Amino acid sequence: MPGPASTWVRAGAFLxxxxxxxxxxxxxxxxxxxxxxxxxxPLGTAAxxxxxxxxxxxxxxxxxxxxxAHDVALVLADDLDDAxxxxxxxxxxxxxxxxxxxxASTLHPFPVGEVPALGMIELPVDTTCDLPALAPVGAVEPxxxxxxYELLPGADGCFRRGADVYVAxxxxxxxxxxxxxGAGVFTNQSIGEADHALLAASLLAPRPGTRLxxxxxxxxxxxxxxxxxxxxxxxxxxxxQLGLAFATYTLWRARRLGRPVExxxxxxxxxxxxxxxxxxxxxxxxxxxxxxxxxxxxxxRRLAERLGLAPDAAAEQVAEVAAAxxxxxxxxxxxxxxxxPLRGADDLVAHVTHAHAVHEEVVHA
Amino acid sequence: xxxxxxxLALVALALAVPLLFVxxGVAGALVLADGLLVAxALWDGAxxxxxxxxxxxxxxxxxxxLGAEAELVWRVRNPSPRPLVVTLADQLAPSxxxxxxxxxxVVPPGGQARAATTLRPRRRGRFEVAExxxxxxxxxxxxxRQAAQRLPTTLAVHPRxxxxxxxxxxxxxxxxxxxxxxxxxxxxxxxxFDALREYSVDDESRRIDWAATARSPRAIVRTYRAERxxxxxxxxxxxRTMAARVAGVPRLEHAMDAVMMLTHVASRxxxxxxxxxxxxxxxxxxxxxxGAGQLARVTEALYQLEPALVESDYRRAFTFALAxxxxxxxxxxxxxxxxxxxxxxxxPALPLVGRHHLVVVAAVADPTVAGWASxxxxxxxxxxxxxxxxxxxxxxxxxxARLRGLGATVVDxxxxxxxxxxxxxxxxxxxxxxx
Numbered sequence: 001m002p003g004p005a006s007t008w009v010r011a012g013a014f015l016x017x018x019x020x021x022x023x024x025x026x027x028x029x030x031x032x033x034x035x036x037x038x039x040x041x042p043l044g045t046a047a048x049x050x051x052x053x054x055x056x057x058x059x060x061x062x063x064x065x066x067x068x069a070h071d072v073a074l075v076l077a078d079d080l081d082d083a084x085x086x087x088x089x090x091x092x093x094x095x096x097x098x099x100x101x102x103x104a105s106t107l108h109p110f111p112v113g114e115v116p117a118l119g120m121i122e123l124p125v126d127t128t129c130d131l132p133a134l135a136p137v138g139a140v141e142p143x144x145x146x147x148x149y150e151l152l153p154g155a156d157g158c159f160r161r162g163a164d165v166y167v168a169x170x171x172x173x174x175x176x177x178x179x180x181x182g183a184g185v186f187t188n189q190s191i192g193e194a195d196h197a198l199l200a201a202s203l204l205a206p207r208p209g210t211r212l213x214x215x216x217x218x219x220x221x222x223x224x225x226x227x228x229x230x231x232x233x234x235x236x237x238x239x240x241q242l243g244l245a246f247a248t249y250t251l252w253r254a255r256r257l258g259r260p261v262e263x264x265x266x267x268x269x270x271x272x273x274x275x276x277x278x279x280x281x282x283x284x285x286x287x288x289x290x291x292x293x294x295x296x297x298x299x300x301r302r303l304a305e306r307l308g309l310a311p312d313a314a315a316e317q318v319a320e321v322a323a324a325x326x327x328x329x330x331x332x333x334x335x336x337x338x339x340x341p342l343r344g345a346d347d348l349v350a351h352v353t354h355a356h357a358v359h360e361e362v363v364h365a
Numbered sequence: 366x367x368x369x370x371x372x373l374a375l376v377a378l379a380l381a382v383p384l385l386f387v388x389x390g391v392a393g394a395l396v397l398a399d400g401l402l403v404a405x406a407l408w409d410g411a412x413x414x415x416x417x418x419x420x421x422x423x424x425x426x427x428x429x430x431l432g433a434e435a436e437l438v439w440r441v442r443n444p445s446p447r448p449l450v451v452t453l454a455d456q457l458a459p460s461x462x463x464x465x466x467x468x469x470x471v472v473p474p475g476g477q478a479r480a481a482t483t484l485r486p487r488r489r490g491r492f493e494v495a496e497x498x499x500x501x502x503x504x505x506x507x508x509x510r511q512a513a514q515r516l517p518t519t520l521a522v523h524p525r526x527x528x529x530x531x532x533x534x535x536x537x538x539x540x541x542x543x544x545x546x547x548x549x550x551x552x553x554x555x556x557x558f559d560a561l562r563e564y565s566v567d568d569e570s571r572r573i574d575w576a577a578t579a580r581s582p583r584a585i586v587r588t589y590r591a592e593r594x595x596x597x598x599x600x601x602x603x604x605r606t607m608a609a610r611v612a613g614v615p616r617l618e619h620a621m622d623a624v625m626m627l628t629h630v631a632s633r634x635x636x637x638x639x640x641x642x643x644x645x646x647x648x649x650x651x652x653x654x655x656g657a658g659q660l661a662r663v664t665e666a667l668y669q670l671e672p673a674l675v676e677s678d679y680r681r682a683f684t685f686a687l688a689x690x691x692x693x694x695x696x697x698x699x700x701x702x703x704x705x706x707x708x709x710x711x712x713p714a715l716p717l718v719g720r721h722h723l724v725v726v727a728a729v730a731d732p733t734v735a736g737w738a739s740x741x742x743x744x745x746x747x748x749x750x751x752x753x754x755x756x757x758x759x760x761x762x763x764x765x766a767r768l769r770g771l772g773a774t775v776v777d778x779x780x781x782x783x784x785x786x787x788x789x790x791x792x793x794x795x796x797x798x799x800x
Contacts, residue, residue, distance in 0.1 A: 295751065
């Protein structure tokens with residue numbers, strides 16, 4: 001059975017392996033966060049920025065809302081506060097075109113349409129389009145996780161799936177709001193597929209010299225909401241109720257039905273403990289000669305009794321009689337009856353074993 | 366005192382499910398649901414009758430022998446007009462070995478319900494069972510009321526009498542010898558003249574009554590019977606040396622078994638048996654009497670005795686015995702042959718009683734020590750232990766030799782044999798007329 005120290009060593013080693021595994025598997029890739037306009041990773045959007053700049057657009061990556069000089073604003077992930085959203089809406093009313101690729105954002109008015117039972121399946125959409133600006137765009141293949149929107153009255157839509165559309169647009173004051181069913185089509189890994197690059201160019205750089213405000217997506221883990229705010233009120237109420245139920249259960253269990261009955265117990269001490277203790281004292285005091293003498297004396301008495309001699313018969317007499325009635329040499333018996341000085345515990349073990357053997361041989365002779 | 370029930374906890378748990386679907390917000394939903402639940406629970410608790418209004422009875426035998434089983438029955442009467450769910454807990458000590466000390470009863474209105482359990486006591490002694498705790502559920506089972514009711518009872522657990530069958534065997538054999546159905550020279554013949562009868566081939570010729578034979582056509586022999594109405598007094602040591610365990614049981618228990626067997630045999634054979642238990646003080650004394658009830662009297666005196674962790678005062682016990690039992694008796698001292706105690710206390714005091722009484726000293730030998738003394742050890746520790754065991758047995762032999770030198774009979778037997786060998790020693794004394 002391992003000792004406590006060994007257990008701690010094993011637990012420490014196990015912990016070290018876990019930490020090393022986490023560090024190896026979870027280390028940063030160096031490709032930047034998803035949707036980052038500077039990231040060249042599969043989920044980054046650096047290709048989108050390069051594409052738009054190649055087409056003559058002026059791309060400003062910014063955290064602030066767009067200004068009067070901007071023509072188009074792009075929101076891939078909406079992390080704005082209410083004030084920011086208000087400024088953005090005002091900018092649209094003033095004539096700006098806002099492209100929102102975050103289905104959960106309230107910057108666009110379109111409700112999310114029917115979602116496949118398994119949300120990770122890609123949505124096949126057709127090529128029909130009500131927006132003249134997107135007429136050149138042929139096929140679009142929204143990646144997994146994309147959604148479609150219900151088309152509101154007075155709004156236009158493209159790339160239909162049933163009654164829903166993948167891109168929906170509506171006028172807002174002097175400007176327009178365009179909702180795209182996900183930012184996946186603008187990522188580095190998707191922008192080269194189908195007509196995604198054409199879609200991006202048509203929406204974000206419709207003509208050379210367009211000035212685009214690219215609102216930087218939030219870094220992972222940023223934002224003002226905690227985990228608790230992700231939990232709905234009903235779930236919170238149910239969780240509190242579970243706690244109350246547990247408290248009730250505790251109250252029920254805490255009230256004992258009848259007190260424990262005290263009962264003094266009698267002393268439990270083995271009678272042979274005294275012999276064990278005396279044996280230990282003999283051993284610790286290294287009284288091997290005394291121990292050998294006791295065993296030899298006991299053997300002399302037992303043999304005398306067995307051979308019909310007086311209980312106090314001398315050892316020599318007992319040895320002679322025992323030798324005469326068995327095939328054992330008298331000297332060997334006498335050595336068992338009267339042991340020579342011993343050098344230690346090993347000699348004592350040998351002597352007692354010898355005495356026991358002599359007794360057995362004489363008795364069975 | 367009101368107590369929530371498990372059902373209340375389950376209802377509170379179940380409420381978590383509808384809360385998932387009720388759009389009232391956290392505070393609103395909780396206040397509504399739990400407020401309602403608390404109000405109902407309080408109403409339920411108020412509707413539960415007071416536990417003191419219920420009538421509770423406990424049926425328990427007054428005496429149980431150690432090793433035997435006894436049934437304990439609880440009866441609860443419901444005076445209210447509706448059925449009640451009652452849970453009770455009895456104040457049973459763990460050593461009573463109850464199957465359960467709790468019971469749950471559904472008592473009909475105006476009626477009663479019963480529950481039972483089995484007791485298997487694990488030690489002897491006197492057990493005070495003072496109160497029963499009752500918990501009465503409300504009509505909905507959400508709250509309960511709990512209170513204790515005084516119901517004092519005493520249960521006596523008597524010591525185990527392992528040698529009962531051996532005692533019967535010896536009683537029957539002694540009676541057979543007494544009526545002459547069997548012949549066993551030197552034993553059972555007794556010394557008290559009983560009757561004359563015709564000679565048979567099994568009779569000893571020395572028993573022929575020549576005077577009676579001369580007046581009869583056939584040979585006539587005198588028959589004798591063992592003397593009756595003799596006294597056998599057991600002096601039971603309850604001091605510290607009797608607390609140690611031999612074969613898993615305290616020495617006192619082995620000694621009690623021997624005392625019970627001796628009392629049983631002696632009282633059934635027409636002799637008077639008595640008891641004196643002592644440590645530093647006299648703990649119990651039973652006058653010497655004969656008859657079937659004497660064993661019960663001695664057992665009643667024995668069952669409460671526990672070994673005290675003090676040095677026994679043998680001189681005081683002997684003095685008390687001399688004063689209490691003046692008639693010449695067989696004085697049986699049940700103790701441990703501890704050399705120091707015997708040398709300092711018993712041996713100097715033994716002549717005090719030896720002059721008036723025939724003394725037998727009975728002790729239980731430890732087979733574990735005997736085994737160590739005769740074993741072939743395998744390591745140094747066991748070798749030293751063997752030497753210590755040999756020394757302990759030598760000390761014991763010296764004590765036995767000195768006791769015998771003072772005229773006492775010594776019975777030093779392992780567990781399981783002590784009682785029978787002590788009874789045999791008594792029968793030998795009786796047969797040889799030494800009393």
